[in-house]
Amino acid sequence: MPVHDVVIVGGGGAGLRAAIAVAEENPDLSVAIVSKVFPMRSHTVAAEGGAAAVIKDNDSLEDHFRDTISGSDWLADQDAVEEFVREAPSEMIQLEHWGCPWSREPDGKVAVRPFGGMKIERTWFAADKTGFHMLHTLYQTSLKYDNVTPYDEWFVTNILVENGRCQGVTALELRTGKTEVIAAKAVIICTGGAGRIFPFTTNGAIKTGDGMALAYRAGVGLKDMEFVQYHPTGLPGTGILITEAARGEGGILVNKEGYRYLEDYDLGKPLDVTHPDHPVKKSMELGPRDRLSQAFIKEVEKGRTFIDELGHYVHLDVRHLGQKKIDKKIPFVRELASKYAGIDPVYHPIPVRPVVHYCMGGIDTDKEGATTLPGLFAAGEAACVSINGANRLGSNSLTELLVFGARSGRGAAKFAIEHPDLDMSSLEKQALDEQSRITKNFICKQKGSERIANLRQEMTQSMESGAGIYRSESSLKETCNKLAELRDRFSNILIEDRSLTFNTELTSALELDFMIEVARSLAHSALERRESRGSHQRTDHVNRDDQNFLKHSLALQTEEGPKIGYKEVVITSWPPEERVYGR
Amino acid sequence: MTRKTMELEILRYRPEKEERPTFETYEIPFKEEWVVLDAINYIKDNIDGSLSYRWSCRMGVCGSCGMMLNGIPKLSCAVFLRDYYPDKVRVEPLTGFPIQRDLVIVMDDFIHKLKEIKPWIIRDEGQEQSLEEGEYLQSPAELAAFKQYSMCINCMLCYAACPVYAIDNSFVGPAAIALAQRYNLDSRDHGRELRQDVIASNEGVWECTFVGECSEVCPKDVDPAGAIQRGKVSGTIDYFKDVLMPWGG
Amino acid sequence: MSKSSEPIWWSLFAAGGVVAALFIPVLMIITGIILPFTLTGEEPFVFERIHGAATHPIIRLLIFCIIVFPLFHFAHRFRSILVDIGLLKIRPVISVVCYGSAIFGTIVTAIILWSFS
Amino acid sequence: MKPYVREYPNTWWLSRRPYFLFMVREFTAVFVAAYCVFLIYFVYKLSQGPDAYYGVIELLRSPLSIILHIIAFIFAIYHSITWFNLTPKIFILRFGEEQVPPFLISGANFIAWVVVSAIVAWIILVV
Incomplete structure (x- = not known):
């Protein structure tokens, strides 16, 4: 059985950053990155616009703090945000030192661009493939450390708890079909979000x-799961992301009447695109993502959106930027729109609509990435520290995975050194149990009639209709019931593939199992939050209710389903106020 | 209105069941907006759940879903069915690699080579700047000098297009060499000499016969063929410098 | 990994490619079309004129280059053609034969031009 | 389970047009080399005196020679064109952020080709 000091589950940005942090912290520690895909396939790769950190003289940590807190609708923990904004610049510079090809000013300094909800431009970018460049830089840099062992294409099935602390994971090696224990003195979960529980x-x-x-199954709470970010500009049909940078560079949103409809939703007054002050920060198209996505739904209700066989959409117009700027600053937008929407943004507006993008919620951790289960840490989108609260500010997530990836790496390293002993024989036994569970329930499963794809589709449809941009008591109840039904039907799934070699039907089933679990925690958390805040908008409770709900929800797994509890929000310096954009 | 359909002919290999791969044909609905990957997902979801392949981002950036489509390496998420309709599409795993299962290839060799070329910033002794000193300055022109080679998504299409690699797996190969060039040409890097051990070896740039197809199939216009030829020129210059000025010039 | 001698062969190949691309087509036109069809009359090709020119050392050096570099160009490409059609296993032998014949051609050319009278 | 290793057929270069054209490109070297061997023979005969020289000239006038020349010429031209078209891959010129467009570099090569050919023809036929 392989034994490592720190096992990292997930090889995306947070996982790689954590691995490097451990490796640098102490070269004698052995680190494993266990990932169900090769690390460079991780979804960090698809982030486009950029990563926020204060570097310019006209900016300040205080501004970054305030933008983040008001963006979060005061649900972020302010102590965490303070540390986040303070460590962000050095983390970003570190990545620069590792070779990340940041876009530059003529004088050779790193360039920044404005993003939604920001008072001052502070988004570092590598054209519009920032996540791609960050991920590859981190991955390639991680290859330098001989004490980092990759477990590429190993699917983690369970977290092992012995003696009240996490002591490793069981993982399925995809190429052999074998389930093994990877023992660890500390484990960091960096598996990213759960956007796939939604259809779009x-x-x-x-x-x-x-x-x-x-983590949920291991008894750790999932925090603020009801907060799901819709990105306002995805391509209809495919949901492919058109980065916020398109608006940061000056792109505008118009409805079918050619009207910049955002001005109707308390997001400020539009300036002409030729005006030298356009785009105005924290206003109109540079409002926060939750408000823009909500405005879209209102436009649909008013009948002012375009509609075709792929559904409703509005136009993102960047034509006025001109070909040269588009090719230099947002070339990927042009590539994606041309390939997948069949339109060249230099000459035509891009059809867009809101699409599920990011889970603000996640595994409940403290500022060091530690969970309530000793030895278990989490970072990145999978975790909820929380710095994102009810609505994440665009370009904070890439920075988050660096800052908290590194912190959790250091935390886990420390924990591993302090807790060297492992219950090897008990772990061995758990491995056998897990192997037989997977063999019995999946690989050798007889009978069964539910197709994985059907269950998955019913789940995603139910999430969209009941827990989408706007929710209500009745819609959420319906979704909760549906998910409970799917939980039951899951035991009757049909598995046809008996192979031990790269059995993706098996992994699809395991993933669906996980997704139903996460979806339930989300729907129940949403049901219990009887207010509207940030991305969580209840048609039956339209106002923010600080009296009752200025707190984090915390979903715990029980036999009967998720049990929702609450946890105080940390407010250090800025008590809740009205969230103002464009005024 | 009759529903339009078309056929995919997919190479299947189930190592526990069969000695060698065989083609299986699937009829799928034709949709104007579907990419080939959508059709393959349709098969997995509705016809045969045991079909195995890799995919994730479906927007041409994660690099998972490379396959041979009618003999040409492509990202299956970036090619539309309409480009083939009504003809049949033959889908195979990428050429030049062993087949693990169905459309899944064994990538170990590439991962090994990737590490071998040292794809990270290497600085001369004492040249490391502290974080407090801020970023290394790099002009837009210096950035442009290597930017193209940093766009590689490791999708392996270039290897699949490369007959040299298919004939002799010891060849370091297009993507790895282009990545080495990406770091060699970075103004912040001093590691070129270390990388030359691999790049300028017999298994490095010299294996290349400049078929040029690696650059043709590259979905990100990285131009590995160009990177390799430039490696030959600089390798030759190094060599003659060494011979003519053995004391080091 | 061992130090490669490939730069020598590759630079000869590349030089040969340039020489062949620049000089060979026009020479082929002259010896293959202009001369047999006497398009420019008999006069340019009378023995005394050609022979006289060839005695000039610079012309002889030029002839040497035009012949020798493309031979190495050929050797390099032919070696890879043979590997490409399935002879990878005997690549060392192929290399010796290909480059060997180019070297042989070079020696012959040198002797002829050296002893030219 | 053991991965399956496919055989790579020795006829791979017939499977796709770009591969075939590559092989043709490589094969041009055979014609060029054959012509160089002829040049060696030519120079040798030239050194042997007028009789030997005029014997070669006679040979060059034979239809077989003309046909072989034409075939070799086609390949030689193909070599020149592909060679010049590939040079921009090797020589990348940059001015600041901008790269000199490839067609300018290959264009310069083609111009050099015309000039060299003209000079060679002029020296041999006129001077």
């Missing part, structure tokens, strides 16, 4: 909330 998402196929479900 920018997220890749691998984002099935595995790590959230693993």
Whole structure:
């Protein structure tokens, strides 16, 4: 049985950053990155616009703090945000030192661009493939450390708890079909979000909330799961992301009447695109994502959106930027729109609509990435520290995975050194149990009639209709019931593939199992939050209710389903106020 | 209105069941907006759940879903069915690699080579700047000098297009060499000499016969063929410098 | 990994490619079309004129280059053609034969031009 | 389970047009080399005196020679064109952020080709 000091589940941005942090912290520690895909396939790769950190003289940590807090609708923990904004610049510079090809000013300094909800431009970018460049830089840099062992294409099925602390994971090696224990003195979950529980998402196929479900099953709470970010500009049909940078560079949103409809939703007054002050920060198209996505739904209700066989959409117009700027600043937007929407944004507006993008919620952790289960840490989208609260500010997530990836790496390293002993024989036994569970329930499963794809589709449809941009008591109850039904029907799934070699029917089933778990925690958390805040909008409770709900929800797994509790929000310096944009 | 359909002919290999791969044909609905990957997902979801392949982002950036489509390596998420309709599409795993299962290839060799070329910033002794000193300055022109080679998504299409690699797996190969060039040409890097051990070896740039197809199939216009030829020129210059000025010039 | 001698062969190949691309087609036109069809009359090709020119050392050096570099160009490409059609296993032998014949051609050319009278 | 290793057929270069054209490109070297061997023979005969020289000239006038020349010429031209078209891959010129467009570099090569050919023809036929 392989034994490592620190095992990291997930090889995306957060996982790689954590691995490097451990490796640098102490070269004698052995680190394993266990990922169900090769690390460079991780979904960090698809992030486009950029990563926020204060570097310019006209900016300040205080401004970054305030933008983040008001963006979060005061649900972020302010102590965490303070540390986040303070460590962000050095983390970003570190990545620069590792070779990340940041776009530059003529004088050779790193360039920044404005993003939604920001008072001052502070988004570092590598054209519009920031996540791609960050991920590859981190991955390639991680290859330098001989004490980092990759377990590429190993699917983690369970977190092992012995003696009240996490002591490793069981993982299925895809190429052999064998389930093994990977013992660890500390484990960090960096598996990303769960966008795939929705039908229409920018997220890749691998984002099935595995790590959230693993931690949840191990008894750790899932925090603020009801907050799901819709990105306002995805391509209809495919959900492919058109980065916020398109608006940061000056792109505008118009409805079918050619009207910049955002001005009707308390987001400020539009300036002409030729005006030198356009785009105005924290106003109109540079409002926060939750408000823009909500405005879209209102436009649909007013009948002012375009509609075709792919559904409703509005136009994102960047034509006035001109070909040169488009090719230099947002070339990927042009590539994606041309390939997948069949239109060249230099000459035509891009059809867009809101699409599920990011889970603000996740595994409940403290500022060091530690969970309530000793030895278990989490970072990145899978975790909820929380710095994102009810609505994440665009370009904070890439920075988050660096800052908290590194912190959880250091935390886990420390924990591993302090807790060197492992209950090897008990772990061995758990491995056998897990192997037989997977063999019995999946690989050798007889009978069964439910197709995986059907269950998955019913789940995603139910999430969209009941827990989408706007929710209500009745819609959420319906979704909760549906998910409970799916939970039961899951035991009757049909598995046809008996192979031990790269059995993707098996992994699809395991992923669906995880997704249903995460979806239930989400729907129940949403049901219990009887207010509207940030991305969580209740048609039956339209106002923010600080009296009762200025707190984090916390979903715990029980026999009967999720049990929702609450946890105080940390407010250090800025008590809740009205959230103002464009005024 | 009759529903339009078309056929995919997919190479299946189930190692526990069969000695060698065989083609199986699937009829799928034709949809104007579907990419080939959508059709393959349709098969997995509705016809045969045991079909195995890799995919994730479906927007041409994660690099998982490379396959041979009618003999040409492509990202299956970036090619539309309408480009083939009504003809049949033959889908195979990427050429030049062993088949693990169905459309899944064994990538170990590439991962090994990737590490071998040292794809990270290497600085001369004492040249490391502290974080407090801020970023290394790099002009847009210096960035442009290597930017193209940093766009590689490791999708392996270039390897699948490369006959040299298919004939002799010891060849370091297009993507790895282009990545080495990406770091060699970075103004912040001093590691070129270390990388030359691999790049300028017999298994490095010299294996290349400049078929040029690696650059043709590259979905990100990285131009590995160009990177390799430039490697030959600089390798030759190094060599003659060494011979003519053995004391080091 | 061992130090490669490929730069020598590759630079000869590349030089040969340039020489062949620049000089060979026009020479082929002259010896293959202009001369047999006497398009420019008999006069340019009378023995005394050609022979006289060839005695000039610079012309002889030029002839040497035009012949020798493309031979190495050929050797390099032919070696890879043979590997490409399935002879990878005997690549060392192929290399010796290909480059060997180019070297042989070079020696012959040198002797002829050296002893030219 | 053991992965399956496919055989790579020795006829791979017939499977796709770009591969075939690559092989043709490589094969041009055979014609060029054959012509160089002829040049060796030509120079040798030239050194042997007028009789030997005029014997070669006679040979060059034979239809077989003309046909072989034409075939070789086609390949030689193909070599020149492909060679010049590939040079921009090797020589990348940059001015600041902008790269000199490839067609300018290959264009310069083609111009050099015309000039060299003209000079060679002029020296041999006129001077």
